[in-house]
Amino acid sequence: MKNFAFFIIGFIVCANSYAQTKVQGKVIAPDGSPIPEVIVAIDNSPEIESNNQGRFEYIMPSEKEYPEKVEAKKKGFKLQNWGYDRNKKRLQILMWPAGEPLGGKVVDLNNRPIPNVSVVLSGVNSDAPVFTDKNGNFVIETPASFKMQDKSKFIVDGIYINPEEYSYNAIANTVTIHFRHRNQNNTSRPAVPPTANSEKNFMDENLEEKIKTALNPTLVVVVYDDDLTPVKNKTVYVNNRQHTTDEKGEFKIVSQGLDTSDFYIDSYNIIRKEYDVFGNYVYLYVQDPAKATVELPIDSIGFQYDQNFNFVFNQLESEKQMLQEHGAELRKEIEIINQKLKRESATMSVEKRRALQEYVKRLESALIENDLAYEAVQKKTKMMIDKMKETIVHKDSIIIKEKEQIEESERKLKFLTLELEALAVIAVLLVGFGYVYYRNYQKIRKQHQELEKAHQEIKKAKDEIEHANQDILAMRDIGRELTSQLDFHALANFVYSHISKLFPVEIFGIALYDEAKRTLHYKDFIKQGVFQPSFEEKIDDKNCLAGWCINNNKELIINNTHEEIQKYLPHHTLTLSDFPQSVCFIPLIDKDKITGIFTVQSYQSNAYHGIDMQILRILSSYLSVAISNAKIYEEVKLSKQKITDSIRYAQTIQQAVLPSIESIQKRFSDYFIIYKPKDIVSGDFYWFSYLESHQIAVLAVADCTGHGVSGAFMSMIGNTLLNEIINQKYVLDSAQVLTLMNKGIISALKQEAKMNDDGMDIGICIFHYSNGAEIKVEFSGAKRPLYIIKKGTKTIETYKGDNKSVGGIFKTAKQFTKHELFVQEGDRLYLTTDGFTHQNDVEHNKIGSNYLKKLLEESVHLSMKQQAAHLLAALDEHMKGTEQRDDITLLGVQI
Secondary structure: OHHHHHHHHHHHHHHHHOOEEEEEEEEEOOOOOEOOOOEEEEOOOOOEEOOOOOEEEEEEEOOOOOOOOEEEEEOOEEEEEEEEEOOOOEEEEEEEEOOOOEEEEEEOOOOOEOOOOEEEEOOOOOOOOEEOOOOOEEEEOOOOOOOOOOOOOEEEOOEEEOHHHEEEEOOOOEEEEEOOOEOOOOOEOOOOOOOHHHHHHHHHHHHHHHHHHHHOOEEEEEEEOOOOOEOOOOEEEEOOEEEEOOOOOEEEEEOOOOOHHHEEEOOOEEEEEEEEOOOOEEEEEEEOOOOOOOOOOHHHOHHHHHHHHHHHHHHHHHHHHHHHHHHHHHHHHHHHHHHHHHHHOOOOOHHHHHHHHHHHHHHHHHHHHHHHHHHHHHHHHHHHHHHHHHHHHHHHHHHHHHHHHHHHHHHHHHHHHHHHHHHHHOHHHHHHHHHHHHHHHHHHHHHHHHHHHHHHHHHHHHHHHHHHHHHHHHHHHHHHHHOOOOOHHHHHHHHHHHHOOOOOOOEEEEEEEEOOOOEEEEEEEEEOOEEEOOEEEEOOOOOOHHHHHHHHOOOEEEOOHHHHHHHOOOOOOOOHHHOOOEEEEEEEEEOOEEEEEEEEEEOOOOOOOHHHHHHHHHHHHHHHHHHHHHHHHHHHHHHHHHHHHHHHHHHHHHHHHOOOHHHHHHHOOEEEEEEEOOOOOOOEEEEEEEEOOOOEEEEEEEEEOOOHHHHHHHHHHHHHHHHHHHHHOOOOOHHHHHHHHHHHHHHHOOHHHHOOOOOEEEEEEEEEOOOOOOEEEEEEEEOOOEEEEOOOOOOEEEEOOEOOOEOOOOOOOOOOOOEEEEEOOOOEEEEEOOOOOOOEOOOOOEOHHHHHHHHHHHOOOOOHHHHHHHHHHHHHHHHOOOOOOOOEEEEEEEO
């Protein structure tokens, strides 16, 4: 049985070890093109070679989430970076072009190898010379742009080598240097310093290609996603200019004076920039926030460290190494160009000097970007190492405990083995051996069951914590909706409906605190899901648990009233058999002041514990704000109602001073009045009076400055002035009436002293009935016209008013024009304010005067009441989807 158990365990271990994940990989160049025949090794696995499309497949053990180490080799390329998409199981490797290593050998004039001498290829490894081995051999790493030329300069042991002293094999890419300055005893002659002219020529040759690059300021920008996929057909802004990436994620820009911080990509975050000034490339690594995995801060990664540490650390170290190499190259290039500018500035052309200066600026910008990136990676690496140390210390303590347990188990197992061996010697005790073995097996089985039970309890506790965290996160959304509730009753119902889903709530209540009366007013109290009548409770009552909470300014939680209530209410007279077993009271605080109480209660004992209280505390904060908002809303609502009631009373007064319908009916055979205030009261009004003694009727329509309350006050002033001028002073000249109204408004509003410019637009008609069949009409208008349609015609005649209002401040006195005309029975006259013609539609187009005239002409055959209905229907059709923007008044009469 023991051997069979070991077999099962071994089988499970082997099965797990063979679980695998297939990973698709691709090797690309900076322009996104695939690189074939690249030798790839991942996590020290057997080497793989990419195919003609740069693709390869890799089998990764399923227990790994990420590759930890990636190596890639190909002649003429070097590994730049790599990225892994865990969801798609895709690995992408980016490689930059690199020069082919230059091999060589140093020999004397007798072709004998010279060991241990330094070799420098000018412009390539000036800061890091290589040394020959015992056979005189050396190898120099060269950049991708390097090409061996006949004029290339070598320095051996500090001595410049003339071109005729070395030979270059282009096919093998090797060089043989004949060092004539070493004698038979292998001692060097003193180093011969180069002349100024030779150094100058060398500098010119090395910088020639770079100067050409500086004079041609075109940069190629390449945009990669965080898994090194080219970002295709995406709009990129550079210095507020718009560019679009092609299928390779590239576009070209003019780069003089460019700062790499001037890039912006809509809906993407730029997570890293690399500026390859030598090849005129800028590489942007971006991330879509919608797809990005939330990056935890270093101090909260926790157990993920021991799974991902090697992967992340190797990534950071690789990035630091690349940044260091790139920074060294940039500094070296800046120093070379600055020396050339300093040495040849006086003789250099302006164009060439400017190009080199712009090139230096680009290099310095790239260097600053590179150094900042290195500092950020250095800081992140340090934080990772510090956190990993903490993790290791914690794990070491766990390992020590586990080791002690294992040692204890081994001691027990050793003792058991000795016991079994002794029993095996004695054949007669085989039955006893079987019994002991069976008992131990039962004991181990019991221990296994206990461990399984403990595991289930831990899992249950973990699930409960995760569920509680979800409840707390959900509480934030509930809080935002809660604070938008303005009705107190709806607020209580909203809170109860949500928390009753989280834990037992048989009783729920929200009370407002009256500090003066020292009472709590429960406006909403729910018991077993039913709203109870409101009631008050005195906080000094000996049976009031909420009072203890208010008086001590502390939350109160009881999970067993029989055992705990005595310490809060020592003199209570409550019947505990009917009282809830779990009670929680939390003060509601607004601006450091208690405004009320919030309670949840259950007939179950131990109903509320740590996480429940955390949720209730969060909820009480939101509830305090919501109650404060509800109070303010009630106060505003009450104030608004009072104001509205006052305005409605003003509406009654305003309507009372308008002329009666009967007075207009007596003087005209037919009429209509369209009167639509924008608000409750109006800034428009119409006025009518008939003077029996003079056989004269006066009809006016006015539009006061403003609308609503302000306009209504002006309309009362206008109505009063018309009564005074016409009905009391009997001024019956239309122009004179407007002149006197102008003076009256200026006087009433004291406009000469207060610079008040309010007034009104008005049209007034005076009808003289003493001429028999024909009626003489005098018309004067202040920015308002008179429309007339003669009987039997369909054409409108228009009499324009003066282009000035009555009232307001003018340097000269206002004079108004009087128009005289004669009308007969059947003629129609119309007076209107500008509210009808200025009404907008959804596209902000006004009705306009021409359309109003058209509506009047096409409906002149109708009765006046039908004509009004026609006008209102056209107005409603025009206003669909818009609000009324002004008071509307249109009055028509038929002689």
